[in-house]
Amino acid sequence: MSAQAKPLGAVQKMARLTRVFGTPALRVRFVRGLRFRLMLSYVIFFSLLLVALGLLFRHELKTQLDGDVETLLNDDWGAIKGWVSIENARPKWEQPEDEDETGIVAQLKQVYFIADDRGNALEYSDEYQSLRLDSRSEIQRILELPEGKTEYTVRRDGEGKPYLIKRGWMAGPRRRLHYFLAMGRSLADSQRTVAQLTRDYFLFLPVLIALSSLLGWIFAGRALGPLNSVAQAALNITGSNLSLRIPQRGAGDELDRLIHSFNRMTARLSQSFEQIRRFSTDVSHELRTPLTSIRGQLEVALFTAETPEQYREAMTNALEDVERLSSIVRALLLLSEAESGQLALQKAPLDLGEVALDIVEQFQIPAQEKALRLRANIVPGCVVPADRVQIDRLLSNLLSNAVKYTPAGGSVWVRVGPAESPTFASVEVEDSGVGIAAGDLPHIFDRFYRVRNAETNRVSGLGLGLSFVSWIVEAHGGRIDVASTPGAGTRFRILLPREAEPVAPRQAEPEAALRNA
Ligand code: ATP
Numbered sequence: 001m002s003a004q005a006k007p008l009g010a011v012q013k014m015a016r017l018t019r020v021f022g023t024p025a026l027r028v029r030f031v032r033g034l035r036f037r038l039m040l041s042y043v044i045f046f047s048l049l050l051v052a053l054g055l056l057f058r059h060e061l062k063t064q065l066d067g068d069v070e071t072l073l074n075d076d077w078g079a080i081k082g083w084v085s086i087e088n089a090r091p092k093w094e095q096p097e098d099e100d101e102t103g104i105v106a107q108l109k110q111v112y113f114i115a116d117d118r119g120n121a122l123e124y125s126d127e128y129q130s131l132r133l134d135s136r137s138e139i140q141r142i143l144e145l146p147e148g149k150t151e152y153t154v155r156r157d158g159e160g161k162p163y164l165i166k167r168g169w170m171a172g173p174r175r176r177l178h179y180f181l182a183m184g185r186s187l188a189d190s191q192r193t194v195a196q197l198t199r200d201y202f203l204f205l206p207v208l209i210a211l212s213s214l215l216g217w218i219f220a221g222r223a224l225g226p227l228n229s230v231a232q233a234a235l236n237i238t239g240s241n242l243s244l245r246i247p248q249r250g251a252g253d254e255l256d257r258l259i260h261s262f263n264r265m266t267a268r269l270s271q272s273f274e275q276i277r278r279f280s281t282d283v284s285h286e287l288r289t290p291l292t293s294i295r296g297q298l299e300v301a302l303f304t305a306e307t308p309e310q311y312r313e314a315m316t317n318a319l320e321d322v323e324r325l326s327s328i329v330r331a332l333l334l335l336s337e338a339e340s341g342q343l344a345l346q347k348a349p350l351d352l353g354e355v356a357l358d359i360v361e362q363f364q365i366p367a368q369e370k371a372l373r374l375r376a377n378i379v380p381g382c383v384v385p386a387d388r389v390q391i392d393r394l395l396s397n398l399l400s401n402a403v404k405y406t407p408a409g410g411s412v413w414v415r416v417g418p419a420e421s422p423t424f425a426s427v428e429v430e431d432s433g434v435g436i437a438a439g440d441l442p443h444i445f446d447r448f449y450r451v452r453n454a455e456t457n458r459v460s461g462l463g464l465g466l467s468f469v470s471w472i473v474e475a476h477g478g479r480i481d482v483a484s485t486p487g488a489g490t491r492f493r494i495l496l497p498r499e500a501e502p503v504a505p506r507q508a509e510p511e512a513a514l515r516n517a
């Protein structure tokens with residue numbers, strides 16, 4: 001008994017498919033891959049183009065070849081009238097004189113039909129008969145055509161071979177009598193040529209499509225190659241080496257723009273990481289100082305204090321440090337509330353000059369301690385719709401900075417007045433302090449950003465004050481700009497709109513509001 005191939009079970013079929021084409025997941029990844037999709041669109045476009053070109057070419061060729069047959073038929077039509085005439089109601093052919101003429105007459109006699117004016121057939125060739133002789137009514141209709149007018153038609157013989165037929169009439173010996181004349185030429189050659197060329201073209205088409213797929217695959221691979229290397233380079237960038245940059249290829253194309261954007265993104269990320277790292281250091285430093293101090297005070301109370309006064313003093317000092325600790329924590333909480341949009345503004349008409357004088361008053365003591373001249377120049381009547389608590393905070397932060405970053409003997413000016421634009425009021429805080437380098441200026445409003453140099457390192461701070469300032473100005477629909485010359489001083493200028501903007505209802509102000517972050 002011969003071994004017969006058993007039909008494959010479903011599991012075996014799957015196993016064979018997997019061996020040949022990979023797992024279904026792999027296949028899906030391949031088909032969804034950019035390279036495959038690029039190649040597919042290229043091949044679809046190319047195939048449609050080739051088919052359209054083929055059809056156009058076929059149509060043009062057919063028109064051209066059919067036109068050639070028509071020209072030959074017209075020549076025959078002109079020639080036959082010189083060779084045949086009607087005598088005694090019968091067609092009479094001239095005798096050819098040489099071999100050439102015999103050939104011409106033989107050609108004319110291949111496909112023709114002559115009938116009289118009543119539709120009686122007078123003479124016709126066998127080939128014409130196989131195409132079907134025209135009916136009497138058809139002949140009558142043709143005989144009524146105006147002089148010189150003819151009609152073309154295509155007819156097929158018993159085997160399906162097509163002929164182009166030309167029908168019209170010719171005048172008899174007495175000119176009023178017309179005779180029906182039809183002649184034909186085979187279209188078989190031209191149609192065969194068209195069919196042959198079309199078949200060859202469409203047989204060759206799959207080869208062209210296969211070739212174009214291969215080329216499409218190679219081109220798509222080349223175009224996407226750099227993308228893979230970019231992806232590989234991106235993979236090497238981790239949190240610990242954010243300074244790595246993907247090298248530009250210098251082609252100035254979309255991919256270079258992508259690399260550029262990617263590098264800028266990692267640069268920004270790296271900056272944010274650095275800020276967060278610096279912030280953790282600053283926060284731990286800021287929190288450690290009061291904590292160490294509290295611990296010292298408590299140790300004093302526990303081990304060395306003897307009198308109630310000594311206990312009281314240690315407790316009071318510890319309480320002050322606890323107060324400082326909670327103010328830092330409150331500042332952080334407040335900023336996060338402000339930036340997440342949870343902080344409400346309580347806007348009411350506010351005289352900016354009055355607020356500024358209050359704050360200047362409060363800062364006179366710290367300014368005098370540092371031997372600074374603090375002056376206010378107020379134009380009265382600058383009323384803006386604003387939240388008093390926030391404007392207090394804004395001015396306190398600016399003044400605190402001016403006092404902190406101005407060395408002893410310097411000056412601080414506060415100016416309130418109308419701005420150039422009548423719809424705004426202006427608040428300026430200027431100092432003759434250490435100034436800010438141009439490279440640091442774009443960052444000073446960033447959260448936790450602190451300028452690091454010999455002068456500023458001596459001053460404590462979290463780098464949060466100006467983040468508050470920037471948020472408050474923005475929340476009031478105002479603008480802030482800063483001009484600074486290192487070593488000479490800094491000027492912050494704030495413009496606040498005089499008209500209240502329509503604001504969405506906001507939640508109530510949280511109870512703890514920190515005046516000076
Ligand atoms: P905080 O205000 O949170 O206690 P800070 O004063 O360091 O800390 P910001 O008020 O946000 O933080 O200021 C950011 C940085 O901008 C400061 O660290 C300082 O280097 C610089 N800066 C701000 N104001 C001035 C100024 N008037 N003169 C010079 N440098 C300034």
Ligand code: MG
Nearest residue numbers: 401461465466
């Ligand atoms: Mg500050």
